[in-house]
Amino acid sequence: MRLCGKMNFMAVDTKKSSLSAVKAQVANKMEVRGASKFYQTKSGNVHALDSVSLDVREGEFLCILGPSGCGKTTLLWSMAGLHDLSSGQITLGAETITRPNPQIAMIFQDANLLPWRNLQKNIELPFEIKRTKPDHARMKKLIDRVGLSGFESKFPRELSGGMQQRASIVRSLSVDPSVLLMDEPFGALDAFTRDEMNLLIQEIWMETGKTICFVTHSITEAIFLADRVAVMSARPGRIAEIYNVDIPRPRSVDIQTRPDFIERVLHVKSRIEHGGGKQAGLEIV
Amino acid sequence: MEKIPEFNKKPAATGGAGLSAMSFGTGGARTTLEVIVIALVAVFIVCGTELYLHLFKVPHYVFPKPSLIVSALFTEWPNIWPHFLITIYELLVGFAIGGSIGFVLAAVITQFPFVEKVVTPYILLLVTTPMLALVPLLILRFGFGSEPRIIAVALASGPMVMINSATGFRRVDLAKIALARSFGASTFQIFTKIRIPMAMPMIIVGLMVGSIFGLLTTVGAEMVGGAEGLGNRLTYYSALIRMPQFFAVILILAIIGISIYVFFFWFGKKWASWET
Secondary structure, X not given: OHHHOOOOOOHHHHHHHHHHHHOOOOOEEEEEEEEEEEEEEOOEEXXXXXXXXXXXXXXXXXXXXXXXXXXXXXXXXXXXXXXXXXXXXXXXXOEEOXXXXXXXXXXXXXXXXXXXXXXXXXXXXXXXXHOOOOOHHHHXXXXXXXXXXXXXXXXXXXXXHHHHHHHHHXXXXXXXOOEEEEEOOOOOOOHHHHHHHHHHHHXXXXXXXXXXXXXXXXXXXXXXXOOEEEEEEOOOEEEEEEEEOOOOOOXXXXXXXXHHHHHHHHHHHHXXXXXXXXXXXXXXX | OEEOOOOOOOOOOOOOOOOOOOOOOHHHOOOHHHHHHHHHHHHHHHHHHHHHHHHOOOOOXXXXXXXXXXXXXXXXXXXXXXXXXXXXXXXXXXXXXXXHHHHHHHHHHOOOHHHHHHHHHHHHHHHHOOHHHHHHHHHHHHOOOOHHHHHHHHHHHHHHHHHHHHHXXXXXXXXXXXXXXXXXXXXXXXXXXXXXXXXXXXXXXXXXXXXXXXXXHHHHHXXXXXXXXXXXXXXXXXXXXXXXXXXXXXXXXXXXXXXXHHHHHHHHHHHHOOOO
């Protein structure tokens, strides 16, 4: 299914995606084992994560779904090595993640571009930090692919929210990571742009064969994008359930209105409400 | 155990002395019409003053005619020039010392909230106390040369640079720092690629306010003691009731002040125009 995508995203990546297709589907890219996290506040300790265990399979699209404040972002930032756990372990292959890893790229909420740099300079930031020569050919291809060519000298404030998030995707892909961690990347976009971005990220994933771990609070978005949906419950954050989504790809936006899709959404919603008691904040788009 | 990070905290500038409301965005741009009107107002004021002083026969030791001031500026220029150089030298050296200490102090201190809380009242004391008051004391210790004036300029401009830069450095955007860290940035890289650019608008405001405070202090200190500098020329010419020359010096000081403003405004447009 994966390889029926459009043109290959990148010549270099062709090999990678066919390799991952050959490999057994069960291979784990990342493993989270017994991850717990406490935060200290004025009113006492907050138990943000409670022994979360989760496998991220090689080349899969995994969505982590849950209400606001359930610890999704904490889990994702820990997987990115941006903060430590109180207990437990996160591994990427044989490596334990305790700090940022070049194989893992993060895509943040609201694009997170640097407002004092133009689009081109924003995309070059990772290369400046790593003190390597920017791969201009690759950058140009990526910019063309997401439809941003001609906007290289524009500053973030001159770009729409969708364009900013496209630029941030290019920035993350330019360093060719194998894992993309996405933290509610399209949460601030309007519904139309959001659909557009969901399609784009699906295409990019199919073309590159990256492993994507995508945090969202929208059930529709999660089911539309994911191979598997991990549902989290709040306070303390736990993995409540994991659903397989077997809808064939590429998926078009239209499927979101199909009865069987809506049935899945309602099913997940009812399970969340049933399993975790009354939970506010779960939105239905 | 650590505190809950605020993942999406938006940076907000708080406090800061001086022209913190100033922005380097497009707001400062002027249309041709506005420029013409501004020039016309200047012409009207100069010609009006000339005419008024002429009609009412105001003696030139009370208020010299603009034409007299301009001609005095040219005839007296060779005598004023060495003093001009001394004033500029004192201002530049004092501001360079004060400004760099202020900047470094701001960058370091904001990394340690406790130290910052302890130090800030003393910096405020330095900002609010007129450093001119210290000049007689400094002259007693350092003599009538440039040193006491340079020290006074550094003391006047440094705290201004510091307090504004600190406001800039306090604008922490955890998401942007996390972004840099996710690509493997070191603490130093986070400082040069995220913190400094983020603080830049406020740093430039601090430099501008600091250098204008420095100019005030230079001239004031020269008026208090010593025999050189533009400030000294002011007391000298007014003692001799050579008012056209006196006003010519004031004109020069006004031009220096405006040049400082224009320079930093241009600097801000170039390096901080992303913030409107």
